[in-house]
Every structure is written in C-alpha cells, then in structure tokens.
Amino acid sequence: MKFNHQSKPMLAAFAAALLVLPFIIDSLLGHGWVRIADFALLYIMLALGLNIVVGYAGLLDLGYIAFFAVGAYTYALLGSPQFGLHWPIWAVLPLGALLACFFGVLLGAPTLRLRGDYLAIVTLGFGEIIRIFMNNLNAPVNITNGPQGISSIDPLSMGGFSFSKTHELFGVDFTAVHLHYYLFLGFTLLVIFVSLRLQHSRIGRAWMAIREDEVAANAMGINTRNIKLLAFAMGATFGGISGGLFAGFQGFVSPESFSLMESVMILCMVVLGGMGNIAGVVLGGVLLVILPEAFRHGAGPLQQALFGKIVVDPESLRMLMFGLALILVMLWRPAGLWPSTQRRRELMPDETVAQQEQDTVYDAAK
C-alpha cells in the first residue's frame, strides 16, 4: 500500500469511485450484485483479520471462521426473538468482538508453544468444535436453535437510523444493500487503517520478526508469547466484528455458514492475494467472492447456449474451477498474486541465497 506516495487527486478519485461504486454496480449488473459487493467487503474484513495472524505473525490458523461465528452468534442471540433480547448495536457489536477476542486468547494461550502444521491442525479442530457445539446446543436446553439456526435477527440500526430500510437523500434512493455497502466500507477502511498502522508499528515489526525466526526474535528481547497472543486476539477481534455485521445484514445465522470450508476460503484469500500485503489481501478477497459468483451466474446460461442443456451442475463446476484456480495460481505465483515487496525479497529462490552466501564466504577468504 503506497497511497501516501501517490498524489492527492488520485486518492480523491479512488475514494469517489468507491462511493459511487454501488450505483454503478446496481445499474450495470443489477441489485443482486450490490449484495455480493457487501459480502465481498465482509470477507475482506475477515481476510484482513486473518492476515494479521497468518501474514504478519506467520501463525497458520485454519479455524479462523470460529471467531466470525462467535461474533455472529453473539449478535444473533442478543438481538433476536430467540431469547426475546433486542440489545442495541453499539452494545452487541463490541461485545461480540470482545468475546471473539476472549476466545482468541483462550485458543492461543495453550497452543502458541506449537508451530506450523501442529498449530494449523489445532486451530482447525477448534473451529470444528465451535461449529459442532452450535449445531448441537439446542437440546436439552435450547441455546443456539441447532442446525435450524437463528432467524429474524434485528437489522443493523444506529439510533433511529435503520440500515435495512430505503432512505432518500438529495432525490437519490439509498436501498438497504447500498446503505450496508457504505457501513461495511467504513468498517473495512477502519480495519485497513488499523492494519496499516500495526504493520509499521513496533508490534507489527515484532510479529514479522517472529514470523521469520522465533528464536532470534526472542533473543532480541521480544516477548514472543505475549506478542503472538496479541496477534491472535487482534485477528479474532476483527473476525468478531465482521461476524456481528454479517448476522445483522443477513438476518439469519446457522452453523452451516461457519464450516471449515469457509476458514479455508478466507485463508485462500490471504495466501492467493499475497500474505502480509494489505492490497494483495483485499485483491484476494474481491477475486474469491466475485469470481465464483460470476461463475455461478455465467455457467448455466453458457452451457445452455453451447450444448442446449445443463450438462454439469453449475455449483459443482464452480467449486471445481475454484480448486483448479487455487492449484494453478500457487504453481505460478507461490508468493501470491500481489506479494509484499519485503516478502518477495525473502522468497528468492534458494540458489540465489546460497550463491550470495557463497560469495560472502569467498570474499572473506580473499
């Protein structure tokens, strides 16, 4: 992200483009696509949260969706007819974030001694545990309503302003999806801002030091345990916030939305886009939400046109293409589509590094 080096008019144009984007999408592609854009923003938030854990601190988390689930269920339980509670958003969202953060620390504290693949599998297990509990906590005491999920969740509203109703301003109709777009855009920008500031802070550098070499980082006086916990907590908090927004936007949550596949999807956004690079992660999020959707809408009619009938179920074709895309992108660009410059340097082929080391040895001998 080098916005600060670019001219101010560019930035202003970019901001203006973001503001009118929902209307352009609406007029070109239809109302449904604005909704998809809303989801894209939610996923970008999630991906940025995971980026802190995976991209900055180098801790592979395969259960990240659990924090999203915690945020979403907090919102759903405290703002729906399930318990007859209708807490306001300014109480529920932070509470969801806090709970997610708490779970992040809870998961992180015992597992941070582990590294790499072990951590991955423990976090994966944690994600599954959360999902199974949500699926089964409907008997004998009904808390989560089990596989049916919780419906008619209160829409997002602030003060008297409801985001789920159409408002008119300067003769322009702002429908629910438009309003949510702006709300989510605001949150996304906030998350990007926080990520950017963290990246160049003392904490951010500590994370990257741990990612590169934990022992060395420890020797440099970094409290690796606390800093790693902080990464988990931060990532989880972002996950919790977007979970709450998701629940309010969708009006319905069920354990199905929080499967392992979702965790994998978010991880793919981070890794495909370019770990540790905010612009890359945003790109990854946009691509992985938009492309499958486009495929879903395009594959059926295309088959109709080509063969006169639906040969392959578009849904499975979509997933097939997704899997193939993952493989191909990783084969061609193992560091992601848009890697951070620093990581690009780190990921030089081994031979180059070996050559350089050899050169220094020769230099020393001379």
Next chain:
Amino acid sequence: MDILFQQIVNGLVQGSVYALVALGYTMVYGILGLINFAHGEVVMVGAMVALTVLQILLAAALSSVLAVLCSLMVAVAACMALGYGIERVAYRPLRNAPRLAPLITAIGVSIVLQNLAMMIWGREYHAFPMPFSNGLHELGGAIITDVQIAIVLIALLMMAGLMLLIHRSRFGRSMRAVAENPSAAALMGVDINRVISATFMLGSALAAVAGFMVSANYGIVHYYMGFMLGLKAFTAAVLGGIGNLRGAMLGGVVLGLIESLGAGYIGDLSGGFFGSNYQDVFAFFVLIAVLVFRPSGLLGERVAERA
C-alpha cells in the same frame, strides 16, 4: 458391561481404519514435512472406484470372492496412480516454495477431487454391495461382524507388511534416509524423486484399502466421506507423533477407542446434557489436549518446534 465391550470392539474397528489412513499422512509428513490435505479424498476415490468395479463385476455374475478381490485391486491401482499424479502436479513443483503454498494446492486438489467425484458419482449416498453373508459373532457380550473381523485382521497384516517393507527392504532404507536428510540421501545415490513418488503411492494404496474397509463396514459410499475421515486420521497421526509410523498406528487405534467410548458414555457422564452427537468433538479435544501436554505426540521424538 455389554456396552463397554461393544464400544471397545467398535473403537478397534474404526481405529484400524484410522490407522491405515494415518500411515499415509505420517509417511508423507515424515519425508516432506507437508500435510497432504488431499489424502482423505484419496480414500474416498478408492471407495468409489471399488464400488463401481464391484457393481460391474457382480452384475457380470463373477464369483463374489473374485469380484471383491478384483475391485480391491483396481481401487488400489487407481489410488496409486492418483497419489502419483497428485504429488507430480501439486507438490513437486512447489518443493522449495514457501511453506503455505503446497498446503493451498493440497486444499485445491482436495476440492477438485471432491467435486469431480460429485460429478461422476452424484450427490446421493450409494449402497455398497455386500456379496457375502455378513455373519455375527458374540464376543463377551459384544457383537462383531465378519467384515469387522476382516477389517482388523487385514489392517494388522498390512501394517506388519509395511513395517517389514520399511525396516527390512532396500526401498525402505532409502525412504528412511530421505526422511532423515534428503540432501545427504541424494549424495549417497538415492533418487529422492522416486522415493517420494513411491511414498505417495504406498500411502495411497493403504488409503484405497481403508476406503474399501469403511464402505464395507458401513455399507454406504458418499462423495463427501473422505473429508472427516481424513481429518480424523490426521488427528490420529498427530496423536501418535507425526512422522512416526508406529505412532500413527497407535494413534489411530487410540483415537478410535476414545471416540467410541466417549460417544458411548458421554450421555451418562454429563447427566444427559451432551449426547453421542458430540462424537466428533472428542477427536479434536483429544488432539488439543495431547498437543498441549505432549506436543510431540505419544511416540514422537521430534519436538513440535520443527515447523
């Protein structure tokens, strides 16, 4: 008491299947330090191929013993080819890439296999034909079927064979050498690529047999069956100490036992609050507990720091 024995029998049967699949994970991890995320799907493909061949052969009125053996052979061959292909396409080009890259391709392969299977065999559950009469035996109050006895015996036989292969044969020695130190092994004249390919094929062959076993035991095949099984088997491998063959076997059996005993008794223990629908949770709780208290697994010598 009857329940106890019954759950132990069930746990042993399930555990033998976990152990066979876990061996595939642990061998690959021992050599490449990589989670072969697609391994569960190999099990599923093995089951699906066996199903199709078995259906064709039984329809052709072949004798049932021959049909079962043939379908098992075809499934093993298909899975070996698949394992070879997966390694060639998704892992070999990324051997020196950042550590997360092969994990992502593995996930990609897994998704591709699952959806291909769904296109070929459909979304529905298939009944797995059972050409023999499946006799029941009583064992100390517990009931065990012929198929279950066969599963445990075959699993034991295959594990013994694998141990012999790895500890006694020339190929096994080169495999252990590559696991120990790939570059040193290469300097000693071991063809690393061949060893790695062979490892994948070996693991896939075990997976095919495991796939056949699960299908015969439950009588059901489904395109999604490999996912949870793979996850559990990986848990078993970690539980035993990943990279350690004996650990994978032990971990598989222990996990199977914990799961079935846990599912059998949790209702009583929690006063009916939790039911057997929490069965899947045990595997993961056990996993977390093991990693927290003994990060290298039950039999692992390597420390978890080796990332």
